[in-house]
Amino acid sequence: MIPTLEWTDKGVNFLDQTKLPLEETYVLATTYQDVATVIRDMIVRGAPAIGVSAGMGMALAVQKSPATTVDALLKDVDEAAAVLAATRPTAVNLFWGIERIRTLVRKLAASQPADRSDADKLKAITDEVIAEANRMYDEDIAACKTMGQFGADLLPKKGTVLTHCNAGALATCGYGSALGVIRAAVERGHVIDVLADETRPFLQGARLTAWELMKDNIPTSVLCDNMSGALMRQGRIQAVIVGADRIAANGDVANKIGTYTVAVLAKEHGIPFYVAAPWATVDMATKHGDDIPIEQRNAYEVTHSNGKQMTPDGVGIENPAFDVTPAKYVTGIITERGVLYPPYDDTMLAMQAEVNAATA
């Protein structure tokens, strides 16, 4: 399996996604500040991978904290949480990963036996937190595999599937969400050709989706972002599947910029448009997609390609990294807890109730 990120004795090792597909190199993060840089610079990217990376960053904060008391550790953990939370605003998994570890640290801090030494308390907390970060990693891969099982038969037995951005092994801890569903369908014997939108300006589709699907020998062609409408009109696309960075309580989906365009085109051509995302991507506290914060990235990503200037000096530049696809364009949302269908206001609420009951 593609090693997107991994907890090691030396720190968290990240496959450097800015260098793919030409170089397979790794970046070792030994502090939570390093992890924040890795997330901000998109050495690791993709909502689920960002979430687990944030969890591992929090674990590094606990492990490397100079605190000699539990109270001091709690302060360090809050500081690490603030630094990690300021990296990228759209993927809700980031905040989920941070809060999962912070909540655990607080719980462990409150439950340490009074007769234990400070050093023993800190060691017990550290061990538990590192184990939890690794559980998050394992659970993410398991969630991707389960989404694959739920979603595989929604894809054509034989046909062409369009995807946008990279929602694959590289965007998760392994296997992928949208690409995991494609992988599972292929494992079941579906004959699928994948079309990968190049996904300007960061080229996640051209560089990453193409790279990882070719490694798995899944037939893949790269399209410029403005080509899919013409191919849909020619009847050459049978389904669309993408990932998500945040799903609001009404089923609106934030995903890589350009997803909305693809979804509208798909509806116009009667093509099913699926979203595959772990439940950690669902944000029931955000009622409507318009309330999802959209990251604005540096103009340089648009003005330059491979270091070469592409636009005249001084021209205005737009670079929103994500857009929101209204729920009415989404045929189904594939999660590790099952597939949700419209009306999403109701089905998401029912699923949340199931999740609450299972975790009570």
Ligand SMILES: CSC[C@@H](O)[C@@H](O)C(=O)COP(=O)(O)O
């Ligand atoms: C399973 S990944 C889902 C999304 O995170 C993915 O489609 C996406 O938009 C990634 O954006 P990125 O800016 O590369 O982090």
